[in-house]
Amino acid sequence: MSEFDIARARAETRGCARVAHLNNAGSSLTPAPVADYLRTYLDEEEMLGGYEVAARRDGDLENFYTATARLLNASSDEIAFIENATRAWDMAFYAIPFEPGDRILTAMAEYSSNMIAYIQRAKATGVTIEIVPNDASGQLDVAALEAMIDDRVKLIAITHVPTGGGLVNPAEEIGRVARKHDILYLLDACQSVGQMPVDVEAIGCDMLSATGRKYLRGPRGTGFLYVRRNRIEMLEPPFLDLFSAELVATDRYVVRSDARKFENWERYFAGQAALGHAIDYALDWDIDAIWDRVKDLGEILRASLAALPGVEVTDEGKVRCGIVTFRKQDETATSIKARLAEHGINVSTSSASGTLPSFQARGIDEVVRASVHYYNTEDEIAALVEVLR
Ligand SMILES: Cc1ncc(COP(=O)(O)O)c(C=O)c1O
Numbered sequence: 001m002s003e004f005d006i007a008r009a010r011a012e013t014r015g016c017a018r019v020a021h022l023n024n025a026g027s028s029l030t031p032a033p034v035a036d037y038l039r040t041y042l043d044e045e046e047m048l049g050g051y052e053v054a055a056r057r058d059g060d061l062e063n064f065y066t067a068t069a070r071l072l073n074a075s076s077d078e079i080a081f082i083e084n085a086t087r088a089w090d091m092a093f094y095a096i097p098f099e100p101g102d103r104i105l106t107a108m109a110e111y112s113s114n115m116i117a118y119i120q121r122a123k124a125t126g127v128t129i130e131i132v133p134n135d136a137s138g139q140l141d142v143a144a145l146e147a148m149i150d151d152r153v154k155l156i157a158i159t160h161v162p163t164g165g166g167l168v169n170p171a172e173e174i175g176r177v178a179r180k181h182d183i184l185y186l187l188d189a190c191q192s193v194g195q196m197p198v199d200v201e202a203i204g205c206d207m208l209s210a211t212g213r214k215y216l217r218g219p220r221g222t223g224f225l226y227v228r229r230n231r232i233e234m235l236e237p238p239f240l241d242l243f244s245a246e247l248v249a250t251d252r253y254v255v256r257s258d259a260r261k262f263e264n265w266e267r268y269f270a271g272q273a274a275l276g277h278a279i280d281y282a283l284d285w286d287i288d289a290i291w292d293r294v295k296d297l298g299e300i301l302r303a304s305l306a307a308l309p310g311v312e313v314t315d316e317g318k319v320r321c322g323i324v325t326f327r328k329q330d331e332t333a334t335s336i337k338a339r340l341a342e343h344g345i346n347v348s349t350s351s352a353s354g355t356l357p358s359f360q361a362r363g364i365d366e367v368v369r370a371s372v373h374y375y376n377t378e379d380e381i382a383a384l385v386e387v388l389r
Helices: 006-011 032-048 050-056 058-072 085-093 112-125 142-148 171-180 269-285 287-306 333-342 356-362 378-388
Strands: 079-082 103-107 128-132 153-159 184-188 207-211 223-227 245-249 252-255 311-313 323-328 348-351 366-371
Touching: 032 050, 032 269, 050 058, 050 269, 058 079, 058 223, 058 269, 079 085, 085 112, 085 184, 085 207, 085 223, 103 112, 112 128, 112 153, 112 356, 128 142, 142 171, 153 171, 171 184, 269 287, 287 311, 287 323, 287 378, 333 348, 333 366, 333 378
Parallel strands: 103 128, 103 153, 153 184, 184 207
Antiparallel strands: 079 223, 207 223, 245 252, 311 323, 323 366, 348 366
16 A cells, blocks of 8 residues: 555544545545635625625635646636536537537446437437447447547547446547547546546546546535637537626627636635635645555455455456445345445445446446545445445
């Protein structure tokens, strides 16, 4: 196990005293400095007024953009604050000018909200949706992707880490195909950002969406969108308001030229500032160190579960992350979750409805999802395994 100041991580995570939180893919425990910051901001809003605090805290609100840009190796003008990953993804996706006959290539492990959006767009524009098969390891087959490319492929849209499994799709290799053929590349990085290095230059994606509350440990109701500088102009946001555009005449508006054109005027200001704080906090831990620890804990949990009679670990892929999924003979995922909760252990369940093609292909209805973060311990993993035994 890599060197990690686990005592400090736990001391700064007050919830560790109450629960063994293995539901980080749902929503992580917020670190004390971030929770305290958020409370202070809200207290100031109560005492001073929301607009007045936003003016006083302008530097903190701006810090969200610089911190996110640093996290992703992007520029701050390529970042938009959006209330969750789904809406961030939507703002990019629905901005793409599809024409009849255009093709979207996506993955087996695609998040269902994205699939729903593809189908809706297909009905409206005549774009077609095709699912790239997996390779034998269960990750997206990059050679198959390349073989499917022709000049009608308008978009490659991939979920980096699915909601219901430990798989890490090969985002960089996919990016090389997208770049080679100059195809728009949208990455759903909701579960990967914060648990592993996500570098938009190395990956080569044009758009990327993520959420605040999961592996970044920020507040609920926060998220962001990254859009590559040279793609911002070609994408007309599906919704505009007087922040994203300026009304310059009674029949004309001018859209902003940076990624903030995808934002709303009204938003969760305290959350935006606190998410910037959470990202600084994560960067201070060092994302490479976080990834080493999360991967190690994930493998320890998988190995312990696989050794239990009647338990099957259902994670796929060559690279596997901190999300660990499994099922057990003769006990439903819902019952296991409830039984673990009685012992102060938080997990969640994932069903086929979250990632339909992947679950259907494997004949899986529901699994238990135990997702570790760096502040979890081997003792917590042992406690979970003991309850299952
Ligand atoms: C892969 C993936 N994409 C998108 C989302 C949606 O994120 P949000 O709830 O922030 O909209 C999730 C949430 O679980 C997810 O796992």
